Every structure is written in structure tokens, then in C-alpha cells.
Amino acid sequence: MLLTSLVEKLDCATLQGDLNIDITDIAFDSREVTKGSLFVAVTGFTQDGHHYIQKAIELGAVAVVVEKDVAAADSVTVLKTADTRIALALLAARFYDHPSEKLNLIGITGTNGKTSTTYFLKSILEQAGRKTGVIGTIGAKVGNQSLKTKSTTPTTPESLHLQHMFADMVESGVQDCVMEVSSHALSLHRAAASRFKIGVFTNLTPDHLELHRTMEEYFEAKSMLFDLTTDFNLINLDDEFGRKLSQKVAGYDTKLVTYGITDEATIYATDIRYGPDYTTYTAHTPAGHVDIRVNLPGLIYVYNSLAAVACAYCSGIDLELAAAGIHAVESIKGRLEVVYQDEDRKIIVDFAHTEDSLEKALSTLRPFTKGRLILVFGVYAAPGQLGSGKRESMGKIAAQHADFCVVTTDNPKDQDPDTIIAEVSSAVRAAGGQYTGIVDRKEAIRYAIDMSQTNDVILIAGKGHETTQIIGKTEVPFNEAEIVGEIMAEHTNSTSKKV
Numbered sequence: 001m002l003l004t005s006l007v008e009k010l011d012c013a014t015l016q017g018d019l020n021i022d023i024t025d026i027a028f029d030s031r032e033v034t035k036g037s038l039f040v041a042v043t044g045f046t047q048d049g050h051h052y053i054q055k056a057i058e059l060g061a062v063a064v065v066v067e068k069d070v071a072a073a074d075s076v077t078v079l080k081t082a083d084t085r086i087a088l089a090l091l092a093a094r095f096y097d098h099p100s101e102k103l104n105l106i107g108i109t110g111t112n113g114k115t116s117t118t119y120f121l122k123s124i125l126e127q128a129g130r131k132t133g134v135i136g137t138i139g140a141k142v143g144n145q146s147l148k149t150k151s152t153t154p155t156t157p158e159s160l161h162l163q164h165m166f167a168d169m170v171e172s173g174v175q176d177c178v179m180e181v182s183s184h185a186l187s188l189h190r191a192a193a194s195r196f197k198i199g200v201f202t203n204l205t206p207d208h209l210e211l212h213r214t215m216e217e218y219f220e221a222k223s224m225l226f227d228l229t230t231d232f233n234l235i236n237l238d239d240e241f242g243r244k245l246s247q248k249v250a251g252y253d254t255k256l257v258t259y260g261i262t263d264e265a266t267i268y269a270t271d272i273r274y275g276p277d278y279t280t281y282t283a284h285t286p287a288g289h290v291d292i293r294v295n296l297p298g299l300i301y302v303y304n305s306l307a308a309v310a311c312a313y314c315s316g317i318d319l320e321l322a323a324a325g326i327h328a329v330e331s332i333k334g335r336l337e338v339v340y341q342d343e344d345r346k347i348i349v350d351f352a353h354t355e356d357s358l359e360k361a362l363s364t365l366r367p368f369t370k371g372r373l374i375l376v377f378g379v380y381a382a383p384g385q386l387g388s389g390k391r392e393s394m395g396k397i398a399a400q401h402a403d404f405c406v407v408t409t410d411n412p413k414d415q416d417p418d419t420i421i422a423e424v425s426s427a428v429r430a431a432g433g434q435y436t437g438i439v440d441r442k443e444a445i446r447y448a449i450d451m452s453q454t455n456d457v458i459l460i461a462g463k464g465h466e467t468t469q470i471i472g473k474t475e476v477p478f479n480e481a482e483i484v485g486e487i488m489a490e491h492t493n494s495t496s497k498k499v
Ligand SMILES: CC(=O)N[C@H]1[C@@H](OP(=O)(O)OP(=O)(O)OC[C@H]2O[C@@H](n3ccc(=O)[nH]c3=O)[C@H](O)[C@@H]2O)O[C@H](CO)[C@@H](O)[C@@H]1O[C@H](C)C(=O)N[C@@H](C)C(=O)N[C@H](CCC(=O)O)C(=O)O
Pocket: 028, 029, 030, 031, 041, 042, 043, 044, 045, 046, 047, 048, 049, 050, 052, 152, 153, 154, 155, 156, 157, 158, 182, 183, 184, 185, 188
């Protein structure tokens, strides 16, 4: 594509060089530059792409987009713009011919529930016979086929990769794409230049405050999705920030549809009944009502599946198909997943890693726990005041809702595990909880299993579907379902030896 056509809509100044040159590819990482590329220099958190311009030119870049004044060889064209992350998104969308506009693109944002809602919605769309793409924490998929991505690809990929994925989906005949949109992605403009038919807001509770600093900033970041939607803004009316958002977008051209468990919402649930491993309810929409059975326990799965029903309604899908789609989801990896069960105990793995989700996971399990509720958990949070706040609040929730806590590591990264555990344990103690601290997460799980008795339920919270722990800069394999299996096999062997 000619550079002049690529930058047609970009607000930029030409500092040097010719615009009538052919651009064969775009890169924001010098290591990925190929001959004929346009290199976009991004100012990062740890590095500065402007320092890699020379490297990019050596690898074949013929043009560079910058946001700072830099010296570059006369042989390349240099364009300057105010924000290169925004420029990257606009250029990528143009390069791939605006693929998001050719999809029924549904973006889901919120602190919790994005992945689960995505699972339900994908299943509904497939029941309706539509070829569906998914982009999120579980990777990028078309049907059951995973798209190739780097292991470091975030929940919401960088704009260049995102537009490439959309283009591949369009080419392979995908009609609907369901995508998790993180607040990081919105703040860093990864989704800018994407057009969403539907935007969904699940909820907002404290998380990621190392990036957003205050809840207000976090809310503003999440709200950015609703400036990118064209047809429907679908918002959880029972969430405090959902209400605030619905007031904010009420005057927008995009239609506001709310969901919740009171008939104040456009789409709402009644007759909710909970079982140990399922939930049933009736979903009411302006197109009629339908009985829903979700194969997961708890109110949060009423909300997540109701959000999916609401998307189905907005996409013109028959409500019976929506119900069938939700019923077809047998389980979700790492979401209240029962990884072991015998007549004595039940062991559950869940991705709860915020105070709100931990409280909800424990309260969901409590009514179906005849013995004790034993919690194994860790807290990863930024150093300093913000991090300490998260450790304190999660420790308090744990003490209030679990009968015994085994405090361990989550992803300690470069922070001292003993300090993290001491901070969490002190919050558990202050709230009157029973606990022990064990740094090694596998040993912590073993401790919980060893202390468990008939009718106890063990909840291992924080890692969910993840299969590694990040300790220092190293990713160590850590598959909780397998680890529980190993420990239980050792138990069975030692019991049978005694017999
Ligand atoms: C904190 C954060 O979001 N970081 C993102 C940010 O990285 P950064 O600013 O640190 O980049 P950097 O390493 O400083 O490099 C700056 C620039 O120099 C370039 N560079 C660097 C080295 C080199 O040799 N050559 C070169 O050109 C880099 O490609 C980059 O463009 O910009 C990068 C490029 O745009 C992103 O890939 C990277 O996301 C990383 C992978 C990440 O882990 N992000 C997480 C925190 C994230 O986004 N999480 C959300 C939240 C999920 C949730 O809800 O839990 C997500 O969507 O996954």
C-alpha cells in the first residue's frame, strides 16, 4: 500500500522524505521489522521504541512514525504525530482494510466476568449456526481452532495484531467476533479504530490500580469502549459503576440496553434457583422470556449468562437457541472447576483474584458446604500503598468467608513472597480468621488437603486456568488440576499401603 494512502486520515506532519513509497508491512517492534516496513515508535513503560529506529532501518524499514523529535537517516520518510499508540491503531485498521466493520464485533469489558460471558456467548452463536471468533484471556480462536499468537499476547492484543486477527477472521468467513476488552487495552488505545456493534459492561470493582491509580480513572478507561460502539451499549444495571455508565451513555446514538436481576433493567432474571453445580432462572427480554439452566453455581453466573442472553437478543438470535447455547457450556476452565471429588471432600479451582470475586466465590460455595470451607490463596499486587491495600482487603474477605486460610504465593514476580504473605496473614489475623502461611503453593495445597476432613470443601483461588506461576522473572509450570491429581494419587497410595 502507498504510504500516502495509508496515512490519509492520520493527523501527522511529514518531517522528511517521500510519501509516494510502497509499504509492505507495519511493525511497532524493531525485532519484527521486515524489508519495506513502516516502523511505529512507541514510548513504553520500560523501553522507548524511538531508541530502536536505527535498528528498524537496518532491518529494512522505509518509513517511521514518531511522537518525539529524533534524528533518522535521510533515506527514510519520517512522520510525526501526537500519540503513536493511536497512530498505530489507525494505521493498522487502514492497512487491513477496516476488518472490524465487516464483523458483528461484540466487546466485553468489566473487572470480572468477561471470559465467562465470552464462553456463553460463543456457545450461543454456535448454536445459531454462526461462525464465531473469540479473542481474550483464553487466547484467540475461530470455532475450536486456536489462532497462532505469542505466549505474551495480552487479553486484548496490541492494535496491530488485533486488526490482523480481525482480517484473518473475515477471510475465513467469521460472522461474529466476541472479544474481551481490558482496561489496559482501552487506556493504551489497542482497540482504537475498531468498530464494535455491541459493547458490554459487566461490573467494576478494585483491580489494576497500579495502572489506573483511582477507581475514577479505571472507570474512565472502561468507559472508552462505549465511544467505539455503533448499535447497542449493554450495561449491568445492578453494578454501581454500571448505573453511572448507563447515565453517561443515555444520550448517545447507540441504543442503551440494561440487564440485571430487577425488572428495572431491560433484560432481567427472575425465579433464580441455586444448586451445588448449577443455577436456573427465567430471562425476560422485550422479545419474550425463556428458562435458562447454567451448569455453574452462583449469582455471578446468572449475571454472566444473562449478559450473553442480552447480546443474543441484540444480535437477533432466537431466545430458545440462547438457552440451548448456555446449557451446552458444561464447565469453564478454572471457573469454580471441580478438580477432585470423593465421598469425603471436594476440591475446586477458581480464578478469583480480586476481593469482589473472592467474596463471591466463597459465598457461592458456603451454602453447599457441610463441613469447613478451606481456602488456599495468594495475592499479587504492586508494591507500596496500592498493593498493600489489595493484600489487606483480600485477607479480610478470606477471614470473613473461609473457615481456614492457607496463605501462599500467587505470581510474586519480583516481590518478596514472605513480605506479601506476612501482609495478607496480618489482615486475616486482624479480621479474626484462622490461617497458616506457606510460601510454596504446591505445599500449601498439600497442607489444605492433609488437614481436610469429611464434608470439607477446599477452594484454591487465584490461578484458575493458568498453568504457570511467575516467580522473579521466571515462569514456572504450575497446573493446579494436575497438582491436585498428583497429591491425591500419593494419598491413595499411602492409604492403600497402610491397609
Ligand atoms: C503494561 C503494558 O500494558 N505493557 C504493554 C506495553 O509495553 P511496554 O510499554 O512496557 O513496552 P516496552 O517494552 O517498554 O517497549 C516500548 C516499545 O519499544 C519497542 N521495542 C522494544 C525493544 C526492542 O528491542 N525493540 C523495540 O522496538 C516495543 O515493541 C514497544 O513498542 O506496550 C507493549 C506494546 O504495545 C505491550 O505489548 C505491553 O503489554 C504487555 C505484553 C502486558 O503484559 N500487558 C499487560 C499488563 C496487559 O495489557 N494486561 C491487560 C489486562 C488483562 C486483565 O484484565 O487482567 C491485557 O489486556 O492483557
